[in-house]
Amino acid sequence: MSTLKDHIAKASERYSGTFKNGGLKSPPSRHFIFVTCMDARIDTHAAFGIGPGEAHVIRNAGGSAADALRSIVISQQLLGTREVAIIKHTKCGMDGLPNEMVHATVLKNLGIEAIGELKTRNMIDFLPVGGGITHGVKEDVKLLKTSSLVPRDIEITGWIYDVDSGATTRVC
Ligand SMILES: [Zn+2]
Incomplete structure (x- = not known):
């Protein structure tokens, strides 16, 4: 049976063999933060149109803004990101x-x-996400909009990713 360490060694050999993204800058070039769930079904870079070096993607169980706040502060205060999207998803295990x-x-x-x-x-x-996913998205957007750790002029939007259709729909 293949183990994780075997998997990484093989993937690294394959990936670094044709790697062309050396020399990218650390601050995300698009100044975006995506906060989303760790759910294995979400291919964040494909689903949300992100290229290497363009955005911070902060993932945790449920796509929690409270859990992501430590990273959001680092991202905004030290690495210059300017917009935040909270993206929860359908059929999330953290829902309820x-x-x-x-x-x-x-x-x-x-x-x-x-x-x-x-x-x-x-x-x-x-x-956990309480009151349903749509409510959870709105609550997390509100949390960031009222947090003293997030500047008032940062644009924060809320979305739901559908794990069956691949579509991401705006909530607020
Ligand atoms: Zn989830």
Whole structure:
């Protein structure tokens, strides 16, 4: 069975063999931030039309703005990005996921010490999407628009990516 380390070694050989993107600058040339879910079905660069060096893509479970905030501050304050798109998606596993269920699974699989670490790392809230995906998008846009960590003149929009059609539709 192929392991991840074998997979990476092979992919690297293939990719670097024809690599032509050396010398790109670190600040994204389009000044865009995409915040989206880690869901394996989303090919962010193809779906959202992003090329190498053009944008920051911040991914986490559920495409949470609160979870992404640390990276958003770095992106905007140190690397000059100017616009943010929050893109959640249909059929997201974080939609309505109860925190209690995650806690019970962590306790069963990893033990009581792991629950203690969730508390010390301030990770008790796994930031599930509440009230449906559309509501979740609006709430996250509102979070960024009212955050003192995001400048008032930054444009922030909210979207939903459909994992069955590949379409991304504006919510707000
Ligand atoms: Zn998701």
